[in-house]
Amino acid sequence: MKKLTVKKGVDCMACLSCVEACSKAFYKEMNPDKSCIQIIDRKGVAKAMVCVQCGKCAAACEHGAITQNAKGVYMINKKLCTGCGKCVEACPFKVMVLGETASKCIACGICAKACPMDLLEVVEN
DSSP states (O other): OEEEEEOTTOOOOOOOHHHHHHHHHHHSSOOGGGOSSEEEEETTEEEEEOOOOOOHHHHHOTTOOEEEOTTSOEEEOTTTOOOOOHHHHHOTTOOOEESSSEEOOOOOOHHHHHOTTOOEEEEEO
16 A cells, blocks of 8 residues: 655654645645645644545545545545535545545655655555
8 A cells, every 4th residue: 555654753844845845736836725735733743644545535425536546545536526525524634625626645755755854755555
């Protein structure tokens, strides 16, 4: 299974480089609300929230628009997505984006390459 992970023992400095890279790659603008990776403050410590490919979004999709590919990544078929937002509501990590259709992490690694702390990595399990 291919997925984006957060390395242990490396601190996030909340520079938002990963957020910017994701947002710009898929929406052509720096907008944290359009990034499939989020940086949150947890008791004064910055923490990267990433999609762990749990499949809860797929289970919530009544239109069958979210399926798992051969590498274990849940993908959204934009032609089947109605933009209802049920998948976004189901995401336990709040890392799905809802525009005209839903978007989620596809483990592309753009955010990992942008991180100056080398905090993120795409791994195969």
